[in-house]
Amino acid sequence: MKVAIVSDSNSGITQSEAKELGIKIVPMPFTIEGEEYFEDINLTQEGFYEKLLGDVQVSTSQPSIGFVMSIWDEILKDVDQIVYIPMSSGLSESCASAMRVAEAEYKGRVFVVDNQRISVTQRQSVMDAIELANKGYSGQEIHDILMKVKMHSDIYIMVDTLKYLRKGGRITPAAAAVGNLLKIKPVLRIFGEKLDKYRMMNRTLENAKRIMIDAARDSIEGFLKDIDGRTDNVHLSVAYTGTDRSIAEAFVEIIKKEFGVSNVVCNPLSLSVSCHIGDGALAIALSKALPEEL
Numbered sequence: 001m002k003v004a005i006v007s008d009s010n011s012g013i014t015q016s017e018a019k020e021l022g023i024k025i026v027p028m029p030f031t032i033e034g035e036e037y038f039e040d041i042n043l044t045q046e047g048f049y050e051k052l053l054g055d056v057q058v059s060t061s062q063p064s065i066g067f068v069m070s071i072w073d074e075i076l077k078d079v080d081q082i083v084y085i086p087m088s089s090g091l092s093e094s095c096a097s098a099m100r101v102a103e104a105e106y107k108g109r110v111f112v113v114d115n116q117r118i119s120v121t122q123r124q125s126v127m128d129a130i131e132l133a134n135k136g137y138s139g140q141e142i143h144d145i146l147m148k149v150k151m152h153s154d155i156y157i158m159v160d161t162l163k164y165l166r167k168g169g170r171i172t173p174a175a176a177a178v179g180n181l182l183k184i185k186p187v188l189r190i191f192g193e194k195l196d197k198y199r200m201m202n203r204t205l206e207n208a209k210r211i212m213i214d215a216a217r218d219s220i221e222g223f224l225k226d227i228d229g230r231t232d233n234v235h236l237s238v239a240y241t242g243t244d245r246s247i248a249e250a251f252v253e254i255i256k257k258e259f260g261v262s263n264v265v266c267n268p269l270s271l272s273v274s275c276h277i278g279d280g281a282l283a284i285a286l287s288k289a290l291p292e293e294l
Contacts, residue, residue, distance in 0.1 A: 001081060001136075001138055001139075002078070002079040002080050002081070003079060003080065003081045003082070003083060003133045003137070003138065003139050003142065004023070004024065004078075004079040004081070004082050004083070005023040005082075005083050005085070005126060005129045005130050006023065006024045006025075006071065006072070006075065006082055006083070006084045006085070007023065007024075007025055007026070007084070007085040007086065007122065007125075007126045008026040008027070008028055008063070008085075008086050008087060008094070009025055009026065009028045009039040009040055009271075010086070010087035010118055010119060010122060010270040010272050010273075011085070011087075011119065011122040011123040011125075011126055012119055012120060012122075012123050012239070012268060012269070012270050013025050013123055013126060014040050015027070015040050015041070021126075021130060022130075023126065023130065024071060024075060025040075026063055026068055026071060026086075027039045027063070028060070028061075028063065028087075028270075028271070028272055029060075029062070029063055030048070030058060030059065030060060030061060030271065031057075031058075031059045031061055032051050032056060032057065032058050032059075033051075033057055036061070039270075043271075045243060045268055045271070046243055048271050048274070049242055049243055049274075052274070052275070052278070052279065053279060058275055059275070060271075060272045062093055062094035062097070063094060065097045065098065065101055068084075068094075068097075068098055068101075069101060069105075072084070072106065072110055076109060080109070080139075081108075081109055081110070081111065081139030081140075082106075082109065082111070082139065083111050083113060083129050083133070083139050083142045083143055083146075084098060084102070084110055084111065084112045085113045085115070085125050085126055085129060085146070086098055086112070086114075087118050087122060087272065088114070088115075088116040088118050088122075088192075095112065095114050096114075098112045099112045099114060109139075110139075111139045111140060111142070111143035112143075113125065113129075113142075113143055113146045113147060113150075114147075115146050115147055116150055116151070116192045117150065117153060118155075118190060118270065118272075118273060119155070119190075119239060119269050119270040119272075119273050119285075120155060120237045120239045120265075120267065120269070120283070120285035121153040121155060121190075121285055121286075121287050122270075123237075123267070124153070124235055124237070124287035125150075125287075128145075128146065128149075128290050129142050129146060131290070132145060132290075145290070145294060149288065149290065149291075151191075151192060152224065152227060152287065152288035153191075153285070153286060153287040153288065154189070154190075154191055154216070154219045154224075154285070154286045155189065155190040155191070155239075155283055155284070155285045156187055156188070156189055156198060156211075156212040156215045156216060156285075157187065157188045157189070157190065157212075157239075157269075157277065157281055157282070157283040158185055158186070158187050158188075158202070158205070158209075158211075158212060158281060158283070159185060159186050159187075159188060159277045159278065159281050160185055160278065160279065160280030160281055160282075161278045161279070161280065162184065162186070163278055164275070164276055164278035165186075165277065183203055184200065184201065184202065184203060185202050185203060185204065185205065185208050186198075186199065186200040186201075186202060187199040187200075187202055187208055187212060187215070188277070189215070195273075195276065198211075198215065199211050199215075205247070205282070208282070209251060209254060209282070212282075212283070212284045213254070213255065213258050213284065216236075216284050216286055217258075219286055220234050220286060224286065227288060228291065233288065233289040234286050234287065234288055234289065235265070235286070235287040235289060236255055236259060236261060236263075236264045236265075236284070236285070236286060237264065237265040237267070237284070237285040237286075237287070238251050238252050238255065238264055238265070238266045238267075238285075239266070239267055239268065239269045239282075239283040239284075240268060240269060240281060240282050240283065241268065241269050241273070241274040241277060241278065241279055241280065242279040242280050242281075245266070247282060248266050248282060249266060251282060251284075252264045252266050269281065
């Protein structure tokens with residue numbers, strides 16, 4: 001049985017990378033000053049941040065279900081089944097819409113994975129799905145495995161400015177004003193479907209790195225270890241917002257030394273996340289490797 005893997009650009013996988021991987025990426029739409037753009041189609045990372053930092057009105061949207069269906073229909077001409085891995089249903093209605101249509105019109109052919117992941121950890125789900133498809137697992141089996149391990153991930157993010165959290169209503173204008181005055185750089189957490197506060201009272205980049213590394217170690221030696229008793233089978237990744245990659249690359253080297261690993265993936269955070277946290281953010285992401293015995 002031939003199984004295709006489809007995700008959306010919230011995964012951070014570019015259109016060119018998708019071609020190399022043999023998968024399809026649905027571009028996420030954005031509305032900027034009333035005009036619609038599509039990530040990595042007519043909206044680049046550089047173009048996005050130029051507009052965001054220019055203080056124009058930038059908002060996220062979801063792809064129309066008709067557009068998603070047209071992609072499925074085209075792919076199904078050549079394959080038997082599709083595994084579709086969109087961004088978490090807790091952060092967008094697009095996942096729920098896809099699930100409803102798949103159940104009603106594509107039953108047995110399209111399997112929508114609602115595994116509450118976004119950005120870097122969503123990307124790891126895609127890579128896991130590719131691995132499983134290459135091993136001959138069916139669409140239903142890949143769906144079930146990804147749902148079983150959906151909570152085996154964690155993300156910690158340092159936010160450089162409180163401006164966008166205030167815009168999104170996550171903190172009050174008064175709290176944002178005080179925080180900006182004190183130059184607060186809070187650390188947030190994405191676990192499951194929520195973007196939550198983790199450590200608000202942080203004032204420097206160096207301290208934020210230490211907070212995130214310590215939090216990541218607690219997760220690895222805590223709930224991730226509880227899964228199988230192991231700490232040596234966790235994918236570590238670094239992500240960032242903005243167009244300056246140098247701080248993220250320096251963070252990669254620190255993580256390699258701290259955790260004694262040689263491979264740490266480094267990619268931009270998805271633009272959908274960037275809309276809510278702004279430029280200059282830095283993150284560490286953890287994803288438990290698939291069990292050897294499935």
